[in-house]
Amino acid sequence: MPARSRTTLCLGLSLLLAASPLLASPPPGKGKPGGGHDGVQIDLRGPTVDVGRVRIILGENRQLIGPTSSLPPGIAKNLARGKPLPPGIAKNFDSRLSARLPYYEGYEWKQIGRDVVLVAIATGIVYEILRNVLD
Secondary structure (H helix, E strand, O other): HHHHHHHHHHHHHHHHHHHHHHHHHHOOOOOOOOOOOEEEEEOOEEEEEHHHHHHHHHHHHHEEEEEEOOOOHHHHOOOOOEEOOOOOEEEOOOOHHHHHHOOOOEEEEEOOOEEEEEEEOOOOEEEEOOOOOOO
């Protein structure tokens, strides 16, 4: 097979493979609601978090934050965006501090060691992590 034909064939196969997920998806308005599984709506976009504002509020309200310590390495490794919150490690903030932090409907702020996370209330999925902001 000539080199030009091989190149054309490879390019065509690459385009076909790249487009296959799009071809397999149902058209908009068809399929399951929200694009989720079993009727569960999944919003991958989430809110736009003003990290700078959160850091300022936390700094101005240190007296309302409980003691902090580093997470054990195994737990720290499992704390990641898009993953479920590891059970039993998150603490709620003092209500006076929670009232000052930016509010995002369907999400709540939690303290995990020296980290602050924004978690989806309904699913427990971590949306945002501010690492070591409570040092």
